[in-house]
Amino acid sequence: MSESLLLRLSPRDLASGRPYAERDERPPAWHDELALGLWHGGVRPALRMMGGRAASARRVVAMTRSHQAEMAQLDDAQLRQRAAALRHELRRSRFGAAATAAFFALVREVAGRVLGKRHYDSQVHAGWLLLHGALVEMATGEGKTFAATLPVCAAALVGLPVHVVTVNDYLAARDAEAMAPLYAFFGLRCGAIVHELTREERRLVYAGEIAYCSNKELTFDYLRDRTALGDRASPLHRALAQAVAPAGTPTPTVLRGLAFAIVDEADSVFIDEARTPLILSATVPGSENAALVGWALAFAATLRPGEDFEIERALMRVRLSELGRERVDAALEDGAMLPPEATRRGCAEAVTQALSARWLYHRDQQYVVVEGKVQIVDESTGRVMADRAWERGLHQAIEAKEGLAATGERVTLARITYQRFFRRYLRLAGMSGTATEVAAEIGRVYGLPVWRVPLHRPSQARRAAPRCLRDGEARWSAVVDSVRRHAIEQGRPVLVGTRTVLASEQLSLRLAAAGIDHVVLNAKHDRDEAQIVARAGAPGTVTVATNMAGRGTDIQLGAGVAERGGMHVILTEYHESARIDRQLFGRAARQGDPGSGEALVSADDELFRVHAPRLSRFLLRLHAARGELPTALLWLLRRVAQASSEARSRGARTASLKHDRRLAAMLSFSGRGE
Ligand SMILES: Nc1ncnc2c1ncn2[C@@H]1O[C@H](COP(=O)(O)OP(=O)(O)OP(=O)(O)O)[C@@H](O)[C@H]1O
Secondary structure, three states, X not given: OHHHHHHHOOHHHXXXXXXXXXXXXXXXXXXXXXXXXXXXXXXXXXXXXXXXXHHHHHHHHHHHHHOHHHHHHOOHHHHHHHHXXXXXXXXXXXXXXXXHHHHHHHHHHHHHHHOOOOOOHHHHHHHHHHHOOOEEEOOOOOOHHHHXXXXXHHHXXXXXXXXXXXXXXXXXXXXXXXXXXXXXXXXXXXXXXXXXXXXXXXXXXXXXXXXXXXXXXXXXXXHHHHHHHHHHOOHHHHHHHHHHOOOOOOOOOOOOEOOEEEEOOHHXXXXXXXXXXXXXXXXXXXXXXXXXXXXXXXXXXXXXXXXXXXXXXXXXXXEEOHHHHHHHHHXXXXXXXXXXXXXXXXXXHHHHHHHHHHHOOOEOOXXXXXXXXXXXXXXXXXXXXXXXXXXOOHHXXXXXXXXXXXXXXXXXXXXXXXXXXXXXXXXXXXXXXXXXXXXXXXXXXXXXXXXXXXXXXXXXEEEOOOEXXXXXXXXXXXXXXXXXXXXXXXXXXXXXXXXXXXXXXXXXXXXXXXXXXXXXXXXXXXXXXXXXXXXXXXXXXEEEEOHHHOOOOOOOOOXXXXXXXOEEEEEOXXXXXXXXHHHHHOOOOHHHOEEEEEEEEEOOOHHHHHHOHHHHHHHHHHOOOOOOEOHHHHXXXXXXXXXXXXXHHHHHHHHHHHHHHHHHHHHHHOOOOO
8 A cells, every 4th residue: 555655646746845755644443553563473484484475575586686687788878868768767666676677786886886886686685675664674784774775766756745654863874874975876965953953954854855864853843843743734724725825835844754764773763762762842840740759868868668668660650659658648737848739649649659769760870960951762763762751750850869950850842652643654664683572563663574695705704602690790800801812812893882971881890900001982972972883893803882882883804803803892791672682782793794792791790680580589589699690591581571571561651552542533623633
């Protein structure tokens, strides 16, 4: 359906921004969701071996090769003429195999001339699947960014506005700049949306054929468009407004609609980030609230865990017990210290948030304080989430705890979850190094099949047996030893991944004490990111980084490093999802290079304590004398903890999507669109 819709839009429509192409996203009925879940989760993987898209992809790869010699004979002008001819063919055949293969061969030839690299067969394979709306899993380092240029060129050439979505501004700007010469050859305009751009500058970038952008910037632009349209947001309203508007009237929107998106690191966007809705909010003065927040924080300090309240770390929430509520009521009746307008519900909520701020949210773990502001750190990317704030007074409670000025309450203007947003694209595709684990959910929620693309060269990755040390202290000693062995003795570059900013700083102190030179990359030290990454592959370099050096980081090996065994990666704490662990290990041994990795974790790590508390305590007691957990038991502990944490996250995502749909239904009932 998306295909016919997509190709019915004329390039003029798309260029003028009319109509604002997007799919009417209606929640599927429960039986559709069930059927999609069964199909993507069970039936389809079972049928996978029987061919279908994968077989057609292999055919397209062979056909693309067959055009190679012919394309190599053409000069630049002839290649451009050929592209113009293929443009009609692509449109007419709706990206049929023959036209697409000829066009891919042409792009491959042009890329060789302007970028100095040609697409591998595995990238042609991926390009075909992406063009037809799939999520492709390519192993880390196989060159997803470059593979995407094939479908991007094909779609942009036929006139579709293409959004290449990645996880942060740094990657969006880097990739747009690197690939722009290829697009320019075909006369396609490509730009990057970064946080600093004004709305007018954004409009200009989106007016081009190809926009590289982060998922957050894109979604906020969409929400701002919806807010700008107000009650004219429905397709019918928009069509009517456009029909009566005099020619040349500027549209209030910056996007030209949601035609085709290719989402890089798709599991991170579709899954890890899908839990929290994107909220467009405005700040209202919070002076009256400040007194209540201050009181709640002081009062929370008098409450006792286990009696007045329960801490549910796995769900990151605190619940007041009956006793706790009675104490809040008593304080309210006493009233002496409370702001006069405080209500029973308001007090209980403020106290709950104050307790969360005190017991669950810690500086340099969930947030950092930069320039007098609390800034949230996203664990899966290790980056600061600029302009995001926790809801319902939690942010203010944390600010008060840190002794900072309150930013005031935020009121919601518009909100949407990624689940609802990305379903609105007429055609959606994604790429990731780690997606098979979540294929069923991606199929059910986004309707995307997941396909694994074969490796370009056989992997030379080596992985040492993981070790689980007695406690954090023993783990850091083992990490320092390993760094010394690999970086100092063997002269290999070493990347040490930590889960939090705090952990990266603790390790940095230990390395300094051991006299080991190193650099730290985290949400507090991110200014020289590009230079740090550029140097991280040099012989003997030690880089300590949070997940900022995870996804998307391409570390080039320095001279002579491959002969010494390549890059060595040390994981110091398992993440809540095994996919994030795999991403970290994926920084080494890329595209057939040598490289190795090891996990050095501790039995008292947060993942085990929070998500498998009984099992970890039991195993620790059992092996107290030995000090180190046997590998098989560590494997079991990790599987149990990650499965439990992923099940919880899945539940939270489902709840968030349902809540979002309910709110949207209420708002559209009251005529307010989003
Ligand atoms: N066809 C090619 N020829 C030569 N070099 C290539 C080719 N494709 C990709 N590369 C190079 O391979 C490196 C890895 O590419 P890239 O970072 O896009 O991989 P990735 O799959 O996105 O990795 P990750 O999943 O880790 O983010 C880059 O330096 C890129 O320039």
